[in-house]
Amino acid sequence: MFFSWANQILQGVLVGGLYAMFAMGLSLSVGIMRFVNIAHGDLIVLVSFLILSLTQAFGLDPILAVLITLPLAFLGGYLLQRYLLQRVIGEGVLPIILVTFGLSIIIQNGLLGTYGADTRKVAGGGIETATLMLGKGINVGVLPLAIFVTAMVMVAGLDLLLYRTRMGARIRAVSDDVSSANLVGLPSAHIYAIAMGIVGVTVAISAGFMSVWTNFDPTSGPSRLITAFEAVVLGGLGSLWGTLIGGIVLGVAQTLGAQFDAAWQVLAGHIVFLIIFMLRPQGLFPRN
C-alpha cells in the first residue's frame, strides 16, 4: 500500500517536470518583460505540430527535429517580441493582454485549419514505453525521468544565464528599470527580444518532450497555459526554482486526484492551486 502511494507520488513529481518546463518560459516573460503571454500554451502546441511535420514529412528522428526547431523558435520569439509585442508594451496592461489573446486564437485556428482537429502524437521510437523497475512496485519511465532531469538542468542553466553572464546582467537591467537602462545606452528593445528568444527555446524543448509523451491537438494550448500559469503563481512570480516546485505540486495533486477518480485529475490540480493560492498569494518561494 505504502509503495503504491509512493509510486503514484513519484509519477506525479515526474509529471511536474513537464509542467515546470511549460512554465519556465512563462516565468521568464513574467519576470523579465512583466507580462503574461496568453498565447504561451498555443506557441508550445504550434512548435509541437512543427516537430510532427518534420518527423512525418522528412522522416527525421524526433531529437533531430527538436534540434532544428531550437534556432527557429529563438528567431520566432525574437521577431514576435521585436515587431509585435514591443509595440504595445508599456501602454498599460490592456493592449498586451488583447494582442497575445488574439494571437492565441489565431494560432489555434490556424492549426485547426491546417492540421484538422485530430489528436496527434510524435512517435519516439520506443522511449515512451521504456521503464526502469526499481522493485516493490515502483517503476520509473525513462522518458519522464529524462524530462524531469532536463527541467532541472534548464532551471540551473537559466539561473546561470541570468545571474552569471553579461547578457543576463543586461536582461536584468532592462527588466529592473527600462528608462535607466536606455539612459546608459542599453538597446532595450533588442534585449527584450533576446529574452523572448530564450523563452522560445524553452518552448521548443518543452514542445519536443510533450509531443512524444502526451497527445495534443490544436486546442491544447489553453490548458498548457493554465498549467504553466498555476506553476508560476504557486512557485512565486519570477522565481525559476519556485516554478519547478510549483509544477511538481500540480503534478502530484493531479496524480493523487486521479487515484480517487480518473475524472478528477485536472480538477484536483485546479483546486489544490486555488487553495494554496488563497493561503499564500505570494507563492511558495516569493522572489523578494
Add this chain to the structure above:
Amino acid sequence: MPKAPFNAWLVPAGRLLLLLGLCFLIAGPWVCSIPQLQLLTQFLSLLVIAIMWNLLAGYADIVSVGQHAFVGIGAYAFFGFAVFAGFSPYLALLAGGATALVFAVPVMLIIFRLRAAYLAVGSWVVAETLMLGAGKLTAFGGGSGVSMPVSVVRSLGVQPALRYSHIYWLALAVAAVALATTWLLMRSRIGLGLTAMRDNEEGAGSVGVNLIRSRILCFLWTAPFLGLAGGIITLQKLRVAPPASFSITDWTVYVIFIVVIGGIGSFEGPIIGTVVFFLIRQYLAEIGVWHFIILGMLSIGVIMVEPRGLWGILRRVVPGDLIPVSHRPPARPLAGSDSAPSGTHLKEPHSTPAG
C-alpha cells in the same frame, strides 16, 4: 456656446439611428419570423455580455477572460430552479442572476489578489474550475449535460411562436435593464470615477477616486446580468452542458473581439461591435475556422492602429457621444458648490440606451 460645427448634425442622426434600432427591436415579434426572432434574442444576449465585459475591461481595468463562468452559472442555476425547484421560468431567471452574484463574491476574493495580466489568466483558471465542477453535477447530466423537460418548456407557451416571442421579450427586458442601469451607473459619481480610472489610474486615485471600491462594484455589477443572459440562452437552447453553457468561445472570445473591434472604453463601442458582428456572422460561418483568424488579426490591428476601435474612427467625424456618459462642463459658472445635482447635465432627448 460656440458656433455649431458643420458636422453637428451627425450626433442627432446617430441618435435617431439608435432610436430606430430600438423601435425595430420593440416591433420585433410582429415583424420578424421565428428564426429572425431567435437571432435577435442571441443578439440581445451577446449585447448584454459585451456591455458588461466593456465595463470591466474598458473602465474598471479588470481584463477578465473568465466572464463566461457567470453565463454558465446563470444557465445551470436557471435550469436547477426551473426544473428541480419547480420555479416559474421568470422567477428561475431572476434566481439564476442572483446565483451568479452569489458566486461572484468568492471568485472576486480569489482573482482580485492578482493584478493585470495575472488576473486575466487567474479568472480563466477559476472559470475552468467552475466548468469542470459543473461537469461533476450528476443531476445535471455530468459532463454531457441534460435537456430541459417538455413541461417546463411548455410553461412559456404551447406553440413555438408564442414561446419564442416570450423568450424574446425576456431577452429584450434584460438587455434594456442592463443597458439603462449601466448607463445610469456610468453617469453617476461612481461612473465619473471609472472614466477617470480609464484615462489615468494614478491620477484618479490621487484626486480621491476609491479604486478598489469601484472595481468591486463593477465586478459584482456584471455578474447578475451575465447570469440573466445565461438563463435566456438556456431558454433558447433548452439544455445545459458544461462546454456549451460555459463556452469560452461564445461568451468570451467573440465578446472580446466584438468590444475591441467596436471600441473598448466607450458606451457605443460594444453596441456597434455587436451589430457589426451579427451583420457579418453568416458570412463568417461560411469560411469556417479562418473567420477566427480574420477576427483575431482585425482586433490586433485595431489595438495597434486605433485602440478605440470602430467608434474611435467614427468619433473623429462625429463631434459628440451618441450616448453621453461624460459630463459637459456647466454652461455658466456655478457659484460655490461643484456637486450640483442633475440639473447641470440635462438628459439628451434621444439618449435612450438602445441596441
